[in-house]
Amino acid sequence: MDNVALEGDKVRLRDWQPSDFAPLRDLLDPARPWHETNGPYFGRPTADEAGSRALKLTSRTVTPDPRTSLAVTDLGDGRLIGQVSWYWESEETDWRRLGLVIYDELYWGGGFGTEALRLWTSYLFARTDALRLDFATFSGNPGMIAVGRSLGFVEEGRFRQARRWSGGVHDAVVYGVLREEWQRANRSAE
Numbered sequence: 280m281d282n283v284a285l286e287g288d289k290v291r292l293r294d295w296q297p298s299d300f301a302p303l304r305d306l307l308d309p310a311r312p313w314h315e316t317n318g319p320y321f322g323r324p325t326a327d328e329a330g331s332r333a334l335k336l337t338s339r340t341v342t343p344d345p346r347t348s349l350a351v352t353d354l355g356d357g358r359l360i361g362q363v364s365w366y367w368e369s370e371e372t373d374w375r376r377l378g379l380v381i382y383d384e385l386y387w388g389g390g391f392g393t394e395a396l397r398l399w400t401s402y403l404f405a406r407t408d409a410l411r412l413d414f415a416t417f418s419g420n421p422g423m424i425a426v427g428r429s430l431g432f433v434e435e436g437r438f439r440q441a442r443r444w445s446g447g448v449h450d451a452v453v454y455g456v457l458r459e460e461w462q463r464a465n466r467s468a469e
Contacts, residue, residue: 306382345406413455427454
């Protein structure tokens with residue numbers, strides 16, 4: 280199977296490589312600030328867990344179609360900065376849920392995550408017959424909410440005061456986009 284590489288103006292989404300192990304392990308370090316907004320209530324990994332996760336991603340021998348995860352790299356210098364992924368919310372009903380993490384805080388707020396999610400959403404709609412794609416986050420992650428809104432994802436669910444975390448109370452939210460909405464919005468953007 281051919282390697283996957285999707286390019287925008289700022290990022291390249293590509294298959295994981297063994298050489299990604301060391302930078303990914305460093306980016307997954309429990310002390311990195313991305314852990315504060317990306318499901319922090321699930322707990323931070325230990326250093327050993329971060330290393331195991333990095334090894335699992337970078338030493339894959341099976342490459343499913345569509346990919347379940349791709350590395351997000353800076354198009355300019357090839358530096359690993361994040362990850363996109365998807366998983367089954369319900370395989371029986373063909374419900375896929377997206378994931379995006381820009382691990383490197385130097386890339387926050389610069390449009391890298393928005394472009395990565397745009398490329399990933401287009402790829403998944405092109406490679407599957409999914410009727411919809413969505414992502415879940417919480418109100419304590421304003422960056423992810425802004426990315427979704429800027430791409431035309433619609434707030435479809437809000438579970439008020441669902442998460443007590445870090446001295447506050449946060450809503451759980453789900454943003455989704457239908458295939459026809461995505462196609463219409465991206466046709467008009469061309």
